[in-house]
Amino acid sequence: MYSHFTCLPQTDPNSRGFIKRKLVIHHIPNFALGVAELPSVVLGQIPPPRDATATQNFGSGNYGKRPVAIIVGGLYTDSDVAGMRDVILKEAGPRGLEIPWLRVDMSVPHASPTEDGAAYAAEVGRRAKARLGEVLGSGEGRDGGIFWY
DSSP states (O other), rough: OOOOOOEEEOOOTTHHHHHHTTTTEEEEEEEEHHHHHHHHHHHTOOOOOOOOTOOOSSSSTTTSSOOOOOEEEETOOOOHHHHHHHHHHHHHGGGGGGGGEOOOTTTTOOOOTTTOOOHHHHHHHHHHHHHHHHHHHHTTTTOOOEOOO
């Protein structure tokens, strides 16, 4: 449905469903890579090459368009998100923050990622896609912002 967004799930298994559907243009597994790569990705540009020891990017690599959203997994903290957004503002300018960020709401009851990873992945993936549809469909995320799913 939405072919251009970035997913930042750290080790969150829900990213696999998005990646399998080719919805993710760029997958960032940790804060350090987010800081290094997101400023380019949010502008629709190819990010700098990863160090040979870094995790492979499982996204489609289709950098011809800016992502429509950045979906952040539950393992990213408030300070991680603020840090990545600060770097984007400094390196990409205000336009870099005109993309909505979706963050998992860990206060909503859900399956345990450690006890039932498949159920957790399905549930969080469903919530992320539903919220993404709401944010984009209503125009609510037109100017960026942080939205919880």
